[in-house]
Structures are given as C-alpha cells and as structure tokens.
Amino acid sequence: MDLFLQQILNGIMLGSTYAVVALGLTLVFGILHIPNFAHGHLYMLGGYVTFFFITLLGFGFWTAMISSMIILALIGILVERVVYRPLRDQPHINSFISAIGALMFLETFVVVAWGPQGQRIPNPYPNPVEIGGIILTQQRLLVIIAAIVLIVLLQLFLKKTTPGTTIEAVAQNREGAMLVGINVNRVSSMTFAISTATAAAAASLVAPIFMISPSMGALLGMKAFVIVILGGLGSVPGAIFGGYILGLIEALGGGYISADYKDVFAFGALILILAIRPTGLFGREEVG
Amino acid sequence: MLLKVENLTKQFEGLVAVSDVSFQVGAGDILAIIGPNGAGKTTVFNLISGILPPTSGKILMQDEDITCLKPYQVAQKGIARTFQTTALFDQLRVLDNLAIGYKLKTTTGFWSTIFRTRGWKEDRDKCTQKVLEVLGFIGLAEKTYSLVSTLSQEEQKRLAIGIALMSDPKIILLDEPTGGLIQEDTDSITALIRKMKKTGITVIIIEHKMRMIMDLADRIVVLNYGEKIADGPPEEVSKDAAVIKAYLGGEYIA
Amino acid sequence: MAVRLFFKEKWFYLLILAFALTVPFLVPGRYFFQIIIMSCLYAMATLSMNLILGYTGQASLAHAGFFGIGAYGVGLMTKAGISFWAALPVSALLAAFIGLLIGLPTLRTRGSYFAIATLCFGVIVSIIAGSWVSLTGGYTGVVGIPKPTPIPFPVIGKLSFNSLTAQYYLVLAFLLLTLFVMHRLVFSLQGLSFMAIRNNEALADAVGINTFATKILSFVIANFFAGLSGGIYASLIGSISPSTASYMLTFNWLVYLLLGGVATLSGPIIGAFAIPVLMENLQFLEEYRLLIFGVLLIVVIIFSPRGLMGVIESVWNKSKAKNPVRKAGGEYAAEGGKPDQAI
Numbered sequence: 001m002d003l004f005l006q007q008i009l010n011g012i013m014l015g016s017t018y019a020v021v022a023l024g025l026t027l028v029f030g031i032l033h034i035p036n037f038a039h040g041h042l043y044m045l046g047g048y049v050t051f052f053f054i055t056l057l058g059f060g061f062w063t064a065m066i067s068s069m070i071i072l073a074l075i076g077i078l079v080e081r082v083v084y085r086p087l088r089d090q091p092h093i094n095s096f097i098s099a100i101g102a103l104m105f106l107e108t109f110v111v112v113a114w115g116p117q118g119q120r121i122p123n124p125y126p127n128p129v130e131i132g133g134i135i136l137t138q139q140r141l142l143v144i145i146a147a148i149v150l151i152v153l154l155q156l157f158l159k160k161t162t163p164g165t166t167i168e169a170v171a172q173n174r175e176g177a178m179l180v181g182i183n184v185n186r187v188s189s190m191t192f193a194i195s196t197a198t199a200a201a202a203a204s205l206v207a208p209i210f211m212i213s214p215s216m217g218a219l220l221g222m223k224a225f226v227i228v229i230l231g232g233l234g235s236v237p238g239a240i241f242g243g244y245i246l247g248l249i250e251a252l253g254g255g256y257i258s259a260d261y262k263d264v265f266a267f268g269a270l271i272l273i274l275a276i277r278p279t280g281l282f283g284r285e286e287v288g
Numbered sequence: 289m290l291l292k293v294e295n296l297t298k299q300f301e302g303l304v305a306v307s308d309v310s311f312q313v314g315a316g317d318i319l320a321i322i323g324p325n326g327a328g329k330t331t332v333f334n335l336i337s338g339i340l341p342p343t344s345g346k347i348l349m350q351d352e353d354i355t356c357l358k359p360y361q362v363a364q365k366g367i368a369r370t371f372q373t374t375a376l377f378d379q380l381r382v383l384d385n386l387a388i389g390y391k392l393k394t395t396t397g398f399w400s401t402i403f404r405t406r407g408w409k410e411d412r413d414k415c416t417q418k419v420l421e422v423l424g425f426i427g428l429a430e431k432t433y434s435l436v437s438t439l440s441q442e443e444q445k446r447l448a449i450g451i452a453l454m455s456d457p458k459i460i461l462l463d464e465p466t467g468g469l470i471q472e473d474t475d476s477i478t479a480l481i482r483k484m485k486k487t488g489i490t491v492i493i494i495e496h497k498m499r500m501i502m503d504l505a506d507r508i509v510v511l512n513y514g515e516k517i518a519d520g521p522p523e524e525v526s527k528d529a530a531v532i533k534a535y536l537g538g539e540y541i542a
Numbered sequence: 543m544a545v546r547l548f549f550k551e552k553w554f555y556l557l558i559l560a561f562a563l564t565v566p567f568l569v570p571g572r573y574f575f576q577i578i579i580m581s582c583l584y585a586m587a588t589l590s591m592n593l594i595l596g597y598t599g600q601a602s603l604a605h606a607g608f609f610g611i612g613a614y615g616v617g618l619m620t621k622a623g624i625s626f627w628a629a630l631p632v633s634a635l636l637a638a639f640i641g642l643l644i645g646l647p648t649l650r651t652r653g654s655y656f657a658i659a660t661l662c663f664g665v666i667v668s669i670i671a672g673s674w675v676s677l678t679g680g681y682t683g684v685v686g687i688p689k690p691t692p693i694p695f696p697v698i699g700k701l702s703f704n705s706l707t708a709q710y711y712l713v714l715a716f717l718l719l720t721l722f723v724m725h726r727l728v729f730s731l732q733g734l735s736f737m738a739i740r741n742n743e744a745l746a747d748a749v750g751i752n753t754f755a756t757k758i759l760s761f762v763i764a765n766f767f768a769g770l771s772g773g774i775y776a777s778l779i780g781s782i783s784p785s786t787a788s789y790m791l792t793f794n795w796l797v798y799l800l801l802g803g804v805a806t807l808s809g810p811i812i813g814a815f816a817i818p819v820l821m822e823n824l825q826f827l828e829e830y831r832l833l834i835f836g837v838l839l840i841v842v843i844i845f846s847p848r849g850l851m852g853v854i855e856s857v858w859n860k861s862k863a864k865n866p867v868r869k870a871g872g873e874y875a876a877e878g879g880k881p882d883q884a885i
Contacts, residue, residue, distance in 0.1 A: 029654075035653075035654035035657070035658075037658075082840070083840055086844045087843065087844060090847075091599075091653070092653040092654045093595075093599065093601045093653060093654075093657065094843050094847060095654075096601055096653075096654055096657050097601070097796065097800065097839060097843045098839070098840050098843045098844065100793055100796060100836075100839060101835075101836045101837065101838070101839030101840035101843065102836060102840060103836070104793060104832045104833075104835055104836030104839065105832075105833055105836030105837055105840075106836075107832070108830065108831075108832040108833040108836065109833060111829075112829060112830065112833065218789075219665070222658070222661060222662060222665065225658045226658075226662065229655060229658065258673075260669070260672075260673035261669065261670075261673060263665070263669055264666050264669055264670070267662035267663070267665055267666050268662075268666060270658070270659060270662050271644070271647055271648060271659055271662060271663060272647070274647055274648060274650070274651050274655065274659055275646070275647030275648075275650070278650040278651045278652075278655070279651075279655075337748060339744075339747075339748075358747075358752075359744075359747040359748050360747050360748075360749075360750045360751055360752045360753065363747075363748060363749055363750030364750050368748075368749070369748055371744070371745070371748075375742055375744065375745040375748075376741075376742065376745070377737065377738050377741040377742055377745065377746075378741050378742070379737070379740075379741055379805075380734075380737060380741060384734055384737070387731060387734055388731075388734050388735060388737075388738045388746070388749060388751070389749045390731065391731050391734070391735050391738075391749065391750065391751050392749065392750030392751065394731055396731075396732075397732075398732065398759065398763075401726060401727060401730045401731075401732045402723060402726050402727070404726065408730070411731065412730075412731070415731065435856075435860070438860075451745075451749060452749070454749075455749065455750060
C-alpha cells in the first residue's frame with residue numbers, strides 16, 4: 001500500500017513536470033500551429049542555465065530559476081524569429097525539419113559547453129516531510145505545488161489580462177484577430193516567450209531531484225507532443241490532465257510492469273490512438 | 289439521365305448547408321448551379337465528388353448509387369472536377385500535371401513499373417498520346433515543359449481543366465472556372481467549355497458571372513441558403529420571381 | 543515518341559558507374575575505404591528515405607528504426623547459423639512488413655502528426671533493442687556478426703567478402719539496385735502519383751488516385767530498402783547496438799538528404815558521400831559537427847528547401863522550358879507545336 005501511494009506521488013510529481021511542459025507546447029503548437037519540436041531541448045537548456053547561475057555565479061535557487069526563465073524567454077523569442085517565422089506560410093514539414101536543425105544545435109551546444117555527462121544541481125530543500133505515512137522530500141512537494149501555482153498563474157494570464165486574451169483571440173480565429181488589429185507577430189513572440197519560460201521553470205524545479213543531461217530534452221519533448229496531440233491541439237485542460245495522466249501511467253507502469261519499457265507505453269498509446277482517431281483524442285482539426 | 293441528385297442534405301453541427309436538393313443532368317448538357325455566396329454550391333460539388341459524406345440523400349450516376357464513395361472512387365466512375373482556388377501540382381511541369389490525371393486509366397502496378405513490362409509501355413504511350421491531345425485541346429502545347437508556377441492565371445485554369453480531361457470523364461464539375469479572370473480570359477475559358485460540350489462531355493458549372501452563364505448553360509439550378517429555389521432553362525430562371533428576389537440588386541437581373 | 547514523358551540520362555549514369563567501379567584503385571587507405579563503404583550504405587538509406595519524405599512528402603522519422611530492424615534481423619539470424627543470403631531478404635521483408643503495420647495507422651494522419659508518430663515508433667524500436675536483453679543483448683548489442691556467406695562458383699572457387707574491395711563491390715551492387723528501383727519508380731506514373739500526393743493531396747484524390755494506398759506503397763518500399771541497408775551494415779560492420787536504430791541516425795540522413803537535394807536521385811547520394819568525406823577532412827570540427835549540421839539544416843530549409851541538386855535541377859528545367867526545342871528536338875515542333883491538330 002505504501003509502495004502504491006509512493007508511486008502515485010511520484011506519478012503526480014512527474015505529471016506536474018509533464019503538465020507544465022505540455023502546457024507551453026500546446027500554446028505554440030496548438031495556437032500558433034508551430035510544431036516546435038525543439039521544445040524539450042529548450043526545457044533542457046533551461047535546466048542548464050539554472051545550473052550555470054547556481055554553480056558558477058552562486059545565485060540562490062529561486063533567483064537562478066527566475067533568471068533562467070527570463071533568459072529562456074529571450075531565447076524563445078529568438079528561436080521563433082530565426083527558426084520558424086521565415087517558414088510560416090510553408091508546409092508544416094519544413095518547420096519540422098527546421099526544428100530538428102534547432103534541436104541538434106541546442107543539444108550539441110550544451111554538450112560542448114558543459115560536457116555530455118549529467119550534472120547535479122544541489123538540492124535546496126532536501127529535508128524529508130511526512131504526509132499520511134508517506135515520506136517525501138520537500139523538493140518533491142515543492143515541484144507539485146509550484147506546478148499548480150504556475151498553471152493557475154498562466155490560466156489567470158490567459159483569461160484575465162489583455163496580452164493573454166489576445167493569445168486566446170488568435171487561437172480562436174487567426175484572420176479575425178488580424179482584422180481587429182492584433183499584431184500576430186507580437187503574439188507569436190509573446191507566446192513563445194511564455195512557452196519557453198514555463199519549460200525553464202519546470203526544468204529548474206525538477207533539476208535538484210533528477211540529474212540534468214544534454215539528452216534529457218529529446219524524450220521529454222516527444223512526450224509533450226504525445227500529450228498535446230492526445231489532449232487536443234491548443235487545449236489547456238487537455239495538456240494539464242494529459243500531463244498528470246501520463247505521469248501516473250509511467251510511475252505505475254514503471255513500478256509494477258517494467259521500468260525498462262515505461263516510455264514505450266506513452267509512445268505506443270499515441271500510435272494506437274491515432275489508428276482510431278487520426279486527429280487525436282479531442283482533435284478538432286488537422287494540421288497540414 | 290446521366291447524373292441524378294436526390295434529396296441531398298448536408299448539415300454541419302446543426303448548420304444546414306444543403307437542404308433537400310434534387311436535380312438531374314442529361315448526357316451532353318451544361319448545367320449551371322448559381323446562387324448568392326454561401327448558398328451551398330461548392331458543398332454540393334463536395335458531396336457529389338465524395339469529399340464530404342451527405343447527411344441524407346442519394347447521388348446516382350447512370351442509375352448506380354455513388355453516394356458513399358471516396359473521392360478517388362467517384363473519379364473512377366467518370367466524374368472529374370476542378371476546385372474554386374485553382375488546384376495544380378505546383379512543383380511539377382505542365383506535362384507531369386496532365387500525366388497524373390491519367391493515372392486512374394492505368395492498371396499497371398509496382399512490379400510492372402520496375403520491370404517496364406509491355407503493359408507499362410503501352411500505358412506510357414497511351415498516356416503520352418493523351419497528354420498531347422489534351423495539350424492541344426486546352427491550347428497549352430507551347431508550355432509543355434514549363435513549371436506550373438510560371439503559368440499565367442488563365443493558363444493555370446486551363447491546365448486545371450486539362451487535368452480533369454485526362455481521364456476521359458463523362459461529367460466534369462467546374463467550380464468557378466473563370467473566377468478572378470478579366471473579360472477576355474473569361475471568354476477564352478467559355479470557348480473551351482463549349483468545345484468540351486461539343487466532344488460530348490457533360491458539364492456542371494458553378495459561376496457568378498450571370499451574362500456568361502445565361503449564354504452558356506442549357507439548364508440552371510438556383511440555390512439560396514442551401515435550398516433549391518428554381519430549376520429550368522436560362523430564359524425561365526431569369527424571369528422567376530423567387531430568383532429575382534434572391535438576387536435583388538444582383539448583377540444580371542437588375 | 544513525340545514527347546518524352548520520362549527522360550533519362552544514360553551517358554551520365556555510365557560515367558558515374560565507371561568511376562564507382564574504379565574507386566578501390568583510387569582510395570588512399572583502409573580507413574578512407576571504410577568511410578566510402580559506410581557512405582554507400584547510408585546513401586541507400588537516404589535514397590529510400592527520399593522516396594517517402596522527398597517524393598511522397600510524408601516526413602517519416604522512423605527510418606533508422608527500420609534500418610535497425612534489418613540490422614538486428616541479419617545480425618541475429620546469421621549468428622544463429624542462417625546464411626546471409628537468406629537472412630538479408632527475410633530481414634528486409636520484415637522491415638517492410640512492420641512498415642506496413644505501422645503505416646496503416648500512422649499514414650492516416652498528416653503533416654507533423656505523421657512525423658511525430660513515426661518518430662515515436664523509431665524510439666520504441668531502440669528502446670526494445672536496448673531492453674529485450676535475452677534477444678538483443680541489451681545496450682551492449684550483438685557482436686561478432688559473421689561476414690556475408692561466401693558465394694560458391696563452380697570453376698574459380700568461391701567469392702568471399704573478407705577484403706574491403708569485395709565488400710565495397712557488394713555494397714555498390716546493392717546501392718545500384720536501390721538507385722535502379724528508385725529511378726524506375728520516379729520516372730513513371732507511379733512516381734508521379736507519389737509527387738501528386740506531396741504537392742496536392744486533395745487534387746490527387748480528386749483525379750482518382752487512391753492516396754492512402756499510394757502512401758502505404760511508398761512507405762513500405764522505403765522501409766524495405768532501409769531494412770536492406772541495415773542488414774548489410776550488420777554483416778559488414780560486425781556489431782550492432784541500439785544506437786544502430788537511433789533517431790540521431792535518421793537526423794543525419796535528413797541532413798544528407800536536405801543538403802544533397804530533396805526529391806532528386808543524385809542529391810541523397812551526393813549528400814551521403816560528400817558530407818562524411820568533408821567531415822573527415824575537417825577533423826578538428828568533430829565536436830561541433832552536429833552544431834554545424836543544425837545550423838545548415840535551418841539555413842537550407844529556409845533559403846533553399848530543395849538542396850544543392852534541387853537548385854541545379856530547377857535551373858535546368860527553367861532553361862529547358864525557355865528553349866523547349868533544344869531538348870525535345872524536332873519531335874516537339876512536329877506534333878505539339880500546332881494545337882488542335884493533335885486531337
């Protein structure tokens with residue numbers, strides 16, 4: 001029973017990361033229709049930037065995380081401008097190839113700068129806490145809470161602020177938004193900045209628990225795509241629930257069935273579900 | 289009757305795009321479908337050509353039910369079509385564009401392609417012959433090797449019709465074949481459509497240019513808000529009270 | 543024939559063949575020879591990837607997965623004592639068959655969805671290769687795979703594949719086979735229907751092409767040759783591991799394909815030879831190799847999406863369109879010149 005609860009908590013923690021990362025991706029892929037396949041790699045870079053601020057500049061954990069979010073927001077804007085905007089009116093496959101170029105660059109850049117081996121960020125909150133018989137470290141609890149805070153803040157931003165509602169407007173009707181004078185370029189930049197900053201936050205939060213490594217972005221990026229496709233393009237609730245569900249499936253599947261094959265569950269599920277519904281579980285439209 | 293459309297209805301999430309529309313086309317006729325924007329004309333084309341499944345109703349081609357066929361199967365039954373926004377195979381040459389239109393007439397598969405069997409060669413020669421014929425027919429022989437992106441708008445529209453002609457269709461559906469063209473070019477396309485009629489092809493055409501349609505069509509079906517409001521020869525339709533009302537201030541009647 | 547529908551350049555191919563046959567006498571050393579052999583294998587893989595990605599317009603990123611299936615097939619079967627010449631076709635057919643099974647669900651999707659679904663499949667293959675230890679040897683992989691079984695000849699003895707020269711000619715033969723099949727496919731109505739789907743799937747459907755079946759065909763053929771090249775790789779290199787099926791390999795081929803020229807027959811080959819040879823001469827850049835590839839990929843897709851040979855081909859086509867008489871000669875003027883008469 002304890003093991004079961006332990007796995008559930010692990011699943012929720014893992015799912016929190018997935019939810020935050022998928023949320024950022026669904027904004028970019030679902031709303032701007034940009035298949036930002038480098039999303040996982042930007043997440044990875046976010047972890048490394050935090051690592052850099054803590055180990056080399058001696059920042060505290062929170063300062064480092066916020067600095068990393070700002071840096072990644074800027075990098076996100078740059079990536080959108082350089083990698084995707086020139087290809088906006090071309091087939092999706094071209095953006096996808098461009099994205100592969102970007103991720104090769106990012107991964108190799110990190111390998112060259114920090115080496116191929118994993119790095120560990122010192123855990124700022126290593127003390128254990130006990131909740132109902134389950135012992136977990138404060139950092140794990142922090143990941144769960146911070147993810148919820150991030151998700152709520154992002155929702156408030158999208159629903160209650162003017163810049164947030166312009167993103168919603170573009171999501172619902174791109175031509176209409178342009179007609180009423182919304183600058184789609186600016187919305188693209190802003191969406192990218194938010195998307196990459198949240199990814200950086202997610203990476204920084206879990207970095208003290210898992211190691212960071214240059215290859216950690218690839219699988220996570222793919223999982224984020226799986227979540228977004230299954231949860232419905234551009235659907236914020238779909239990304240959040242999808243993230244938690246995938247986290248739980250992996251933790252339970254990995255704990256009870258096979259740790260080696262835990263990633264196969266997610267990817268296999270995608271292929272199986274696309275067999276039944278080519279546009280995803282909640283997909284309304286296809287991207288070209 | 290070559291093609292019969294019976295009680296065709298299409299709803300999109302509660303919105304009725306086409307409502308209980310019936311009409312027939314005789315072999316060798318030119319039937320025009322007209323109506324204000326959003327009357328459901330293109331939807332009718334998409335239903336006939338199998339791009340959309342109808343909510344209810346039937347489509348019969350020579351008394352054979354073709355209602356639920358896929359687009360490529362409808363094409364194999366002898367119904368070709370063009371699209372409102374000129375659809376071509378952009379990165380290819382005029383020659384290749386036409387040849388693709390011949391694919392459905394061939395039966396050779398993978399192995400005969402690899403070994404270039406006699407059947408494959410016969411297909412290739414017949415295809416080449418047909419390409420030449422259609423190139424002459426649509427008047428694009430001088431552009432045989434041009435990339436389609438280098439063609440003028442009018443030439444592109446001719447080519448789109450040419451692709452449809454490659455499979456020797458019995459019926460061809462033309463969705464605004466002169467949309468966006470100047471008068472001179474409209475006339476040349478009109479002449480091409482007349483030439484098609486002479487060779488015995490049945491034409492169903494969607495158009496907004498009333499003068500041209502009144503001149504060209506044997507029969508006219510008028511749609512308004514997805515419903516058929518008139519059906520008959522041009523003279524009759526142009527005097528129809530319901531049509532005049534729908535087109536109040538319209539181009540031709542006013 | 544009045545108008546040549548599918549042109550071919552016999553002399554050009556003969557020249558290339560003559561050069562390819564003399565390569566063993568020209569290479570400076572064993573190491574470089576190895577690179578040439580690898581390039582032949584990768585050229586096969588890139589050529590077949592070009593069929594589904596370049597000609598049919600479906601970005602399959604599972605290509606290394608199918609390469610890996612072929613490689614593990616041959617590796618495991620020949621180690622179990624089965625002849626290479628039986629194991630190779632069986633493995634390639636296995637890759638084609640699994641391709642069919644994966645194509646049936648994934649080819650119903652479009653664009654990025656297909657790319658992601660195939661990438662997921664590619665990752666599944668390498669996870670299985672790494673985790674099914676009893677079959678695949680896990681992350682250490684399969685080692686000591688025998689070289690291709692010698693072919694007995696009645697009079698001159700038998701042809702064995704221990705020397706690099708023999709191995710080279712073996713790979714060259716398979717590369718030429720791949721090129722031959724691709725050439726026949728591309729310059730035919732079958733090939734045109736692949737390109738029709740790439741350029742305008744809705745129109746292809748409307749002119750009577752069964753687009754789903756055509757995409758499946760393209761995917762299955764592409765995966766057959768991916769499996770074939772993987773099988774030869776396993777036997778010649780002698781060891782395989784999950785990285786043989788890694789998506790990074792797919793990305794490498796993507797770079798060869800894009801830089802060399804998408805949807806051309808020469809482009810993938812030029813890419814697969816020129817880039818590795820160039821990288822060998824720029825050893826000091828080894829660490830930065832993928833960094834440079836990444837930037838090149840972005841630059842090429844933005845500024846010249848059809849790559850080197852694509853640019854050359856479009857210039858060539860344009861010059862022909864301007865002076866049609868030059869290429870098609872009197873044939874063109876005789877029949878096509880006067881419209882209406884051809885009917």
